[in-house]
Amino acid sequence: MSNIIVLGAQWGDEGKGKMVDLFSEKFDVVARYQGGHNAGHTVYIGKTKYVLKLIPSGILRPGVQAVIGNGVVIDPGALLSEMATLEGVGIAVDEQLRISNRAHVIFPFHPLMEKMSEAREGRTAIGTTSRGIGPAYEDKIARRGIRMADLVDADSFEEMFEALLADKATIAKAFHISFDQDWGAVRKQYQEYATRLHPLICDTSAFLGESMKAGKRILFEGAQGTMLDIDHGTYPFVTSSSASAGGACTGAGVPPTKINGVIGVSKAYITRVGGGPFPTEALREEGERIRKAGNEFGAVTGRPRRCGWFDVPLLHFTTTVNGFDSLVITKLDVLDMLAEIPVCIGYKIDGKVTNEMPATNRGMEKIEPVYKVMSGWHCSTKGAATFDALPEKAKTYLDFLESQTGVEVGCVSNGPERTETIIRKGSKLEKLLS
Numbered sequence: 001m002s003n004i005i006v007l008g009a010q011w012g013d014e015g016k017g018k019m020v021d022l023f024s025e026k027f028d029v030v031a032r033y034q035g036g037h038n039a040g041h042t043v044y045i046g047k048t049k050y051v052l053k054l055i056p057s058g059i060l061r062p063g064v065q066a067v068i069g070n071g072v073v074i075d076p077g078a079l080l081s082e083m084a085t086l087e088g089v090g091i092a093v094d095e096q097l098r099i100s101n102r103a104h105v106i107f108p109f110h111p112l113m114e115k116m117s118e119a120r121e122g123r124t125a126i127g128t129t130s131r132g133i134g135p136a137y138e139d140k141i142a143r144r145g146i147r148m149a150d151l152v153d154a155d156s157f158e159e160m161f162e163a164l165l166a167d168k169a170t171i172a173k174a175f176h177i178s179f180d181q182d183w184g185a186v187r188k189q190y191q192e193y194a195t196r197l198h199p200l201i202c203d204t205s206a207f208l209g210e211s212m213k214a215g216k217r218i219l220f221e222g223a224q225g226t227m228l229d230i231d232h233g234t235y236p237f238v239t240s241s242s243a244s245a246g247g248a249c250t251g252a253g254v255p256p257t258k259i260n261g262v263i264g265v266s267k268a269y270i271t272r273v274g275g276g277p278f279p280t281e282a283l284r285e286e287g288e289r290i291r292k293a294g295n296e297f298g299a300v301t302g303r304p305r306r307c308g309w310f311d312v313p314l315l316h317f318t319t320t321v322n323g324f325d326s327l328v329i330t331k332l333d334v335l336d337m338l339a340e341i342p343v344c345i346g347y348k349i350d351g352k353v354t355n356e357m358p359a360t361n362r363g364m365e366k367i368e369p370v371y372k373v374m375s376g377w378h379c380s381t382k383g384a385a386t387f388d389a390l391p392e393k394a395k396t397y398l399d400f401l402e403s404q405t406g407v408e409v410g411c412v413s414n415g416p417e418r419t420e421t422i423i424r425k426g427s428k429l430e431k432l433l434s
């Protein structure tokens, strides 16, 4: 019985939603373990598009249990609106969804605090999604946050809310930020949210434990990507949660001994949204070409994604952190039009070639990528249903990525739809899914 983690191997938006939706056919439970509605996981079922933000992509499969784990931060308004959209297309949300009683709650003062921090003179803006994610995690770590269990506890919620609000009001006053809002109305609205969500809230760690005992299979769905992880990413240009594989255990309350495999999702190139270093970024027309072909615009904010070339040292780094058993290479079709495809095979820093990822922003900015230019296949990969049916040069490209990263390419995605996926025969991935 395999339980697996599927997560981003780059800076997010690798196509995790598509892959989790596809793989969830083989699983009983799909659990999110970190992040919040900063995530945007796009799934196409036929021509119908769904964008999941807080709810695990597995919910689109009838009968699959979807779990929002304790490591997630929840904006109840955003969650209810996502639930309503799914109910509107006939998904049995109340039966399928469970929410952790230990997940922290996002309040309207969190995005306010974020705005202040992002806009303050002398502070480097991270280019966040403005959803209040960072400030909600700040409150969690500072041990003053409010959890779902508190939200539904009528006796303690009011007092906790007032205390947290008083904290924020003090900060706003110190920084001369307008804090005028009908906070009493906000509190009341959250009490209404609590009533609606209460039946879905439980100890999800216990639920996952029982599910495993009953022989059910669990897929843990990562949000963001390893390079946005609070510890391992390009700090400070990261999100505020543990997006890497280790986060699945703490963020879902499951033991590491129960994880049987880790799947890294990576584009055949690379993108990033927001600020921060990006060694292989393709600028101007070159970047624009990929952006256009890959429709690289944020699923949550609509911001254009910065685009660039596949970065082998970065994949080495994220493999070290996560121990990928297999890689899924997505969006291969986006490269169909290119005559040549550069791949970064090493970093040159201060004249020396290294495979090491610098820990600082300044170090990252010193990187001069060393490229190997691969020949493009210059024809359509759409419709190829097996690895062998891919153009020879596309196979060479994938084999090269495999040999350079040292991790098998177990799956290739050549379009956004479920059917546009090749799972390699005999791969570790195929075994983990079987």
Ligand code: GDP
Residues within 6 Å of the ligand: 008, 012, 013, 014, 015, 016, 017, 018, 039, 040, 041, 042, 043, 044, 294, 299, 330, 331, 332, 333, 334, 413, 414, 415, 416
């Ligand atoms: P996620 O956050 O990792 O789930 O990724 P996003 O949904 O934010 O972004 C990935 C985008 O690429 C979505 O619009 C997907 O529909 C699309 N997509 C996924 N796989 C493929 C693929 O193989 N080819 C193409 N052309 N698009 C893909």
Ligand code: IMO
Residues within 6 Å of the ligand: 008, 011, 012, 013, 014, 038, 039, 040, 041, 126, 127, 128, 129, 130, 131, 133, 134, 222, 223, 224, 225, 228, 237, 238, 239, 240, 272, 273, 274, 275, 299
């Ligand atoms: P999915 O799950 C890509 C980026 C933001 C910003 C940084 C911090 O769809 O892959 P935050 O609002 O989290 O404090 O912003 O992280 N970011 C993402 N980039 N994909 C995501 O999620 C992201 N979630 C956050 O753009 O640079």
Ligand code: MG
Residues within 6 Å of the ligand: 012, 013, 014, 039, 040, 041, 042, 299
């Ligand atoms: Mg996304």
